[in-house]
Structure formats: structure tokens, C-alpha cells
Amino acid sequence: MKSDYRFVENPVSGKWVIISPKRTTRPTVAKGTEPICPFCPGHENLTPPEVYRIGGGGKNKPGWLIRVIPNKYPFAPIHEVIVDSPDHSKNLFKLDPNHATKVFRVYRDRFNKLKGKDHIVIFYNYGVEAAASLPHPHAQLAVIPKKVRMDVTMSVTPENIIHESKYFTVFIPEASGWPYEVWFLPKKRGRLFGDITDQEINDLYNLLAMGFKKLEKKLGDNFPFNFHIYHGGDWYLRFIPRLRVLGGFELATGVYVHSTDPRQAAKELAW
Numbered sequence: 001m002k003s004d005y006r007f008v009e010n011p012v013s014g015k016w017v018i019i020s021p022k023r024t025t026r027p028t029v030a031k032g033t034e035p036i037c038p039f040c041p042g043h044e045n046l047t048p049p050e051v052y053r054i055g056g057g058g059k060n061k062p063g064w065l066i067r068v069i070p071n072k073y074p075f076a077p078i079h080e081v082i083v084d085s086p087d088h089s090k091n092l093f094k095l096d097p098n099h100a101t102k103v104f105r106v107y108r109d110r111f112n113k114l115k116g117k118d119h120i121v122i123f124y125n126y127g128v129e130a131a132a133s134l135p136h137p138h139a140q141l142a143v144i145p146k147k148v149r150m151d152v153t154m155s156v157t158p159e160n161i162i163h164e165s166k167y168f169t170v171f172i173p174e175a176s177g178w179p180y181e182v183w184f185l186p187k188k189r190g191r192l193f194g195d196i197t198d199q200e201i202n203d204l205y206n207l208l209a210m211g212f213k214k215l216e217k218k219l220g221d222n223f224p225f226n227f228h229i230y231h232g233g234d235w236y237l238r239f240i241p242r243l244r245v246l247g248g249f250e251l252a253t254g255v256y257v258h259s260t261d262p263r264q265a266a267k268e269l270a271w
Contacts, residue, residue, distance in 0.1 A: 039136035078143035127224025179260035
């Protein structure tokens with residue numbers, strides 16, 4: 001069967017793109033209209049059959065707390081949607097903490113279910129400016145061929161540290177690409193995300209929730225954001241408020257121009 005996508009490498013730069021014309025047919029609030037939400041309870045028939053759920057109720061029926069379904073418009077061999085909760089309006093950081101930590105355990109469960117030879121990328125888009133096509137909060141998981149290089153690493157400098165916990169260092173990289181982007185770096189290195197313990201999940205969510213509150217005071221309610229969990233053997237979580245649009249110089253050179261000093265931003269967010 002012919003795929004609805006293909007991976008193409010630029011032979012000069014070595015960078016990859018994914019060609020996926022089917023995604024132009026996605027329902028999206030960016031077009032100015034909000035479709036019937038396929039992620040709300042009672043609309044389970046509007047999605048592909050679920051592959052995983054937390055909560056009660058029958059398969060593909062209401063009663064779930066967290067639901068995992070195949071993406072109807074995939075750009076990868078395996079592409080899933082992880083719906084945070086039945087609540088249409090609460091993002092991950094507005095949920096009850098016990099529920100939110102269960103969401104991260106689902107991330108871990110799906111990662112371990114699918115891990116193998118390829119990359120497993122978990123990412124979250126919130127807000128139209130952050131490329132969320134539907135407003136009901138959800139994450140996505142995509143399995144990408146290992147030949148596609150996606151490495152992004154940053155070093156920690158003491159003046160850029162926001163907070164230290166038992167399990168994580170929270171910091172803003174000196175060479176960050178986006179204003180107020182925050183990294184959550186596990187202190188135990190050399191592991192896949194699937195190796196995270198329940199204690200680390202609890203700590204990670206508490207740190208994320210605190211960082212989100214700090215950013216919300218600075219940036220306002222319902223600011224758009226992305227986060228992703230790096231897929232490599234030294235995993236980390238990168239949280240990016242979507243505060244700006246890239247300009248011509250940045251697109252031409254790949255060099256970011258900042259109006260926010262990362263060191264000052266770290267001081268503003270420290271706790």
C-alpha cells in the first residue's frame with residue numbers, strides 16, 4: 001500500500017523534510033472555524049479505533065480518562081494522538097496533578113510499547129500559534145526512521161539554572177533558540193525516556209507545573225507553547241513558549257536573533 005507521506009533528505013545540508021499532502025485535509029481551527037471535536041466524550045466514532053486507554057467504559061466508548069488513538073492524518077509509519085483528558089478546555093497544566101502524572105505515565109507506556117530501532121518523538125502543541133490544529137489538548141507520538149537526524153543538545157551554565165531538584169536540573173540554555181525556552185534535564189544520564197521512574201515522573205510534572213505558572217505570570221494566560229521529549233539515549237524535555245515568528249535573516253541563516261537575554265530570563269523564572 002502506498003504511504004501518505006515520504007521522507008526526503010536534502011543532499012547538500014543533510015536536513016530532512018516529510019512530504020505529507022494528506023495533512024492539508026485536517027480539520028483545523030487555524031482556518032477560522034472549529035469542527036465538531038473528535039476528542040470529546042461521545043464522539044469516539046469520529047476517530048480511528050483506540051489503541052490504549054486509562055479509565056473505565058468499553059473500548060471506543062465514553063468513560064475514559066486518557067485516550068490514545070492513531071492519528072487520522074499521519075506523517076510517520078506510527079503516529080498516535082494522546083488525548084489528555086475528556087475536558088475540552090484544560091491543558092496539561094490545568095489538570096489535577098494526579099491525572100497529569102498519569103498522562104506522563106501513558107507517554108512512558110507508549111514509548112516502551114513502541115521502542116525498537118527507530119526514533120520515538122513525543123510532542124505537544126498548544127494554541128494555534130504553536131501549530132495545534134484542534135483546541136482539545138493532546139500530545140502526539142511519532143515513530144521516525146533512525147536515518148532521520150534530529151539531534152539537539154545544549155550545555156548547562158550555572159548562571160542559567162532556574163531550579164535544581166533531586167532528579168532534574170531546570171535551565172535556560174545560553175544559546176537557546178526561543179525566548180524563555182526551558183529545559184528539564186535528568187540528572188541520571190544515558191537513558192531512554194522509557195526508563196523514567198514513577199518518582200521522576202512526579203518530580204518532572206511538579207517542575208513543569210511550577211515553570212508553567214512562572215511563565216503564565218510573565219506571558220499571560222493561555223500563551224501558546226510546545227514541548228517535546230528528546231528521543232535519544234540522553235533524553236530531556238524542552239519547553240518552548242511560542243512568542244515570536246522567525247524573520248527573514250533567521251530563515252536565511254539558521255541564526256536566531258534574541259531580544260531576551262537567557263541569563264536574565266533564568267533569573268526571572270527562578271524559584
